[in-house]
Amino acid sequence: MIPCIFSKSDGRILEPLTCSVPVSLITVCGKPVIEYTADILKKSGFSRMIVSTAHKNEAVQDYFSRNPPHKISVGYDTSDISDDETVLLINADTFYSMSFENSFRFHKNKKADMTVITKSVNDCRENRAVFTGNDKKILSFQDNPTYMDCVSSADTGIYIVSARIFRIIENSDGISDILLNRLISEGFSIYANECIGYFRNIDSVKNYIKCQNDVLCGTVTADINGHRTLDGSIIHGSYDLKKASVAEPLCIGNNVSASTGTVIDNLSVIGNNVTIGRNSSVHNSVIMDGAYIGDRVTCTNAVICRNAVLLNSCSVYDGCIIGEEAVVGENTTIRNNAGVWNYKNTGSNKNICFPLRYGHSSEIKINEYGISGETNAVITAHTAVSAGMSLGGRNKSLVIGYAPENNSAYAMALAASGGTMSAGGTVWNIGECLPCEMDFAVRNLCAD
Structure with missing residues (x-):
């Protein structure tokens, strides 16, 4: 059996965070997602893995050429998978910690074409629901089911498949409920096997931040980079937060500083070389390497990418992503899951509720008098x-x-x-x- 980290996504998940890197290289508490996956595969006894992602696969190759993993080799050519080989297929945006030994035995005993690793959840509306019969044979799949259609069994994005099924998936647009239901209708034997452990699909800002929370709180068992303190914080180097009010646990990178009156709440993640000004507030957010946060800035449930700049008195709220080297101007507020794409400048005194992708400012007003303002947004x-x-x-x-x-x-x-x-x-x-x-x-x- 050979593991394959796979994605046919074109990179639109979590834009603009994934504009320059694939989702497998975004970091959780300072460590790329794909490194967590490699660690688990090594513990499961695998000595090699294949990475095949449609979006910026060359970035993964470059990363591993500079940071070769220990005790596991990495390949990028799916033609290395022979026709009689079984594939452990892992979605690149799946963050997980679970053992598959029972699933391997289940797959073999059932002589299945495909075994879907499932997890029991309280509410699967944000996942793919898996409907099974009494023998665990899957009857159908449904992406993002309604409350009335919900079942407790959710697709984790991890599959054990025959080489034939893998080739079908590889030549499709991705692993969708449409494709999976078509495979069932064509007579392939597809089963579900529930695993005990942790998984979360990193397909939204909410889930991305929740992954950081779960690592900091110890909800997920994972090998981390850096030193974990007794209160659960993860420390990656030296920092100066003596003038700030800090609640733990949190993740702090190297060369981080915060000025007087600043509040950094627990479960926040601060990268390397980050500077935070006076009287600012960081709550449950991810601040990446090289970012600059000015004075009186509010950052709540947001992601601030590398080298982004948040100038004085601006606010970034729930679900927003500020792209690499983007600049949020003074007295500007960004909300409603809006994002600012890489290298963009919002200008000052703006109220932004739509994603800013084109141009250098965005403020659309739609009312009974018609449409006015700049329309350079998504x-x-x-x-x-x-x-x-x-x-x-x-x-x-x-x-x-x-x-x-x-x-x-x-x-x-x-x-x-x-x-x-x-x-x-x-x-x-x-x-x-x-x-x-x-x-x-x-x-x-x-x-x-």
């Missing part, structure tokens, strides 16, 4: 619905079209149509079209 379904409602509320007649063979554009068009009609406006939805066709429709339909 357009989401919420934005499209709000825009449609604004135009519909002014008794506008709207022509909507979308780019051919673009599912995202189609979804945005539906959202804008729904918003317009809900406010009493008229919609001419011309479907897939080219820009010249859109211009023709607007002129001849006398719409906006």
